Amino acid sequence: MYGIIHHPSTPNGGLIMMFNIGLHYRVCHSRLFVRQARELQRAGFIVARFDTSKVGYSQGELASGRAIDSFDSIQTGLFQSDARLCVSYLKGKLNPRRIFFWGLCGGALTAIITAAKDKDIDGVIFVAGPVTVTSADFELSHLHPFDANILILGYIKRILNPAAWLRFLSGKTSYRWIFRSLKVKLLSKIPHHKGELANDNETVTGENKGDRFNGVFLESFDIIVKSGRPIFFLIPELDQATYDFERMFAGPILSRYTDFAGYFSIAKVPKANHTFSTAESTLKLFALTGQWLLKGIDLDAKAK
Amino acid sequence: MEISFNFTDVNAPNPAIREQHGYLLRNGKHLFSAEFLPQSKPMAGIVFCSPFGEEKIRTIRIYVSFARALAAMGIAAICFDYFGDGDSEGDFEEASFEDRLADIDSVYRQFGDKHSLDKMGLMGLRWGGTLAAIAAENLNPEFLILWEPIIDTQKYFFDHLRINLASQMLIEGKILKNREQLIKELEAGKILTVEGYNLTGGVYFKARDCGLKDRKFDFRGKSLIVQIASNTEKMRPELLGLQQALVGSEITAVPREFEWEKTQTWQPAPPLLFGETIKFLKKNGFLGRNI
Numbered sequence: 204m205y206g207i208i209h210h211p212s213t214p215n216g217g218l219i220m221m222f223n224i225g226l227h228y229r230v231c232h233s234r235l236f237v238r239q240a241r242e243l244q245r246a247g248f249i250v251a252r253f254d255t256s257k258v259g260y261s262q263g264e265l266a267s268g269r270a271i272d273s274f275d276s277i278q279t280g281l282f283q284s285d286a287r288l289c290v291s292y293l294k295g296k297l298n299p300r301r302i303f304f305w306g307l308c309g310g311a312l313t314a315i316i317t318a319a320k321d322k323d324i325d326g327v328i329f330v331a332g333p334v335t336v337t338s339a340d341f342e343l344s345h346l347h348p349f350d351a352n353i354l355i356l357g358y359i360k361r362i363l364n365p366a367a368w369l370r371f372l373s374g375k376t377s378y379r380w381i382f383r384s385l386k387v388k389l390l391s392k393i394p395h396h397k398g399e400l401a402n403d404n405e406t407v408t409g410e411n412k413g414d415r416f417n418g419v420f421l422e423s424f425d426i427i428v429k430s431g432r433p434i435f436f437l438i439p440e441l442d443q444a445t446y447d448f449e450r451m452f453a454g455p456i457l458s459r460y461t462d463f464a465g466y467f468s469i470a471k472v473p474k475a476n477h478t479f480s481t482a483e484s485t486l487k488l489f490a491l492t493g494q495w496l497l498k499g500i501d502l503d504a505k506a507k
Numbered sequence: 508m509e510i511s512f513n514f515t516d517v518n519a520p521n522p523a524i525r526e527q528h529g530y531l532l533r534n535g536k537h538l539f540s541a542e543f544l545p546q547s548k549p550m551a552g553i554v555f556c557s558p559f560g561e562e563k564i565r566t567i568r569i570y571v572s573f574a575r576a577l578a579a580m581g582i583a584a585i586c587f588d589y590f591g592d593g594d595s596e597g598d599f600e601e602a603s604f605e606d607r608l609a610d611i612d613s614v615y616r617q618f619g620d621k622h623s624l625d626k627m628g629l630m631g632l633r634w635g636g637t638l639a640a641i642a643a644e645n646l647n648p649e650f651l652i653l654w655e656p657i658i659d660t661q662k663y664f665f666d667h668l669r670i671n672l673a674s675q676m677l678i679e680g681k682i683l684k685n686r687e688q689l690i691k692e693l694e695a696g697k698i699l700t701v702e703g704y705n706l707t708g709g710v711y712f713k714a715r716d717c718g719l720k721d722r723k724f725d726f727r728g729k730s731l732i733v734q735i736a737s738n739t740e741k742m743r744p745e746l747l748g749l750q751q752a753l754v755g756s757e758i759t760a761v762p763r764e765f766e767w768e769k770t771q772t773w774q775p776a777p778p779l780l781f782g783e784t785i786k787f788l789k790k791n792g793f794l795g796r797n798i
Contacts (some may be wrong), residue, residue: 205541225770226568227564227593228564228568230594233560233703234599234704257518259568260541260567262520264515264517264518264519264775267772267774268772269773271771347753441677441678451731468782474678476678479703480702481674482700
């Protein structure tokens, strides 16, 4: 495996490990990881970005095919052994006082699943991670409620537009998409996910996994907060994953964890998409990440 | 010429290859580089020029796979990041169009000197191909490989602004500024964020105006143009035009085995594209043995 380590001029004792998004390499969309790493480096953290095996510059091979076919295995821990190997190497090499994981999308799952199994990890920043397990067939054949909402909002915005009505009445509108989005919107109002803890194999590995809650995620969350380690959920407002996060996890499940409320927090970044590709949302992401991590380091310093 | 290729294990650990990852210096700027070297003296060397923005992120694995494949066959290959891009120093908006060409020039010369390479080539996908072709005029390499190069950069960069419009639609629910207005802002010196990259007018206008369409080339090396498109029966006129401009160049077509505008297919080592390119290298004497 190959990666980059950012060394700060004045180290604060913290090491941040960043986990790549799905099959994309350590630079990430719009160089987000490079920019985030430099921000944290300036704040005194050592930051490591690496390519998990089979991705970017690292060795190993995933079979070719549809990219979506590998998402479920990433979401349930495909890269956890790579992550553990890197942590072990960096601990020996850098001897950090505190170690935090930072992961985006599939990388958020790598982060939380690995941290659950390694008590030396002091906390996790879970950014825009899906709480579902992807099924390619389901994903490709179903309209997500988040996308249905966007379509419906678009129709509503055009409701007073004569040109839109002309297209509608002359048969140029896609009626199929109108009805499909309305149907999905209505069906999404029906609660149907209990979000049981793992061990229920069907939750993770049963057929038709799409839109199914990721039990491995919940199990990992459970282990981490019950061991007194913090998790920071950073969720972008304009993202399918956030829709699922709120509907399937934050709403129905987090109320069971009131005894551990001090160990998790959620921040929603307004007007941000899945990869925080606007300047404003990127700055907000960096600011929230930095504040949370520096708090963790300061608390530790006081305790010592 | 019948050559069989198997690229399914090209990224497996290979004792016949040495990999050296690090930074090169160009005018004090640190440029990330990854060298893929055969254990014996290389028969030739090749510099891979990256595509633009997200197209690079989506296709990096193909470059890495091909670099490993070539190193296994005796060709030294180097992937690098332009200043302000990838793992290199600087911010995207700091890098000018001329910086990219200077980076290619510098990496080409340093790589050649370091490994005493007698024969060298440039290769690029999409806008990386465009830059490779432009850089070839100064560097005069022995060979030039262009994978689906951008010919009409006017259209390419104008179309690129559409991504900003899509972002406006998602975030604001409507288009607040159309492409003509965005271009006016670039002219006025504003920075535009497109797909997360901060684009300056300096880069936009230079990159837009410096294309391959109707360009007269002063390049006499061997060159290969590969059209990557679903229709392999018919060559696009713009690529045929480029073939005319590049004296003695070859042109071939392969189907689309991967995408650069989205991540739908995971194909880290597209066999047809790699196969056609290796055939060209072999036919022209840059390769001595098969993998």
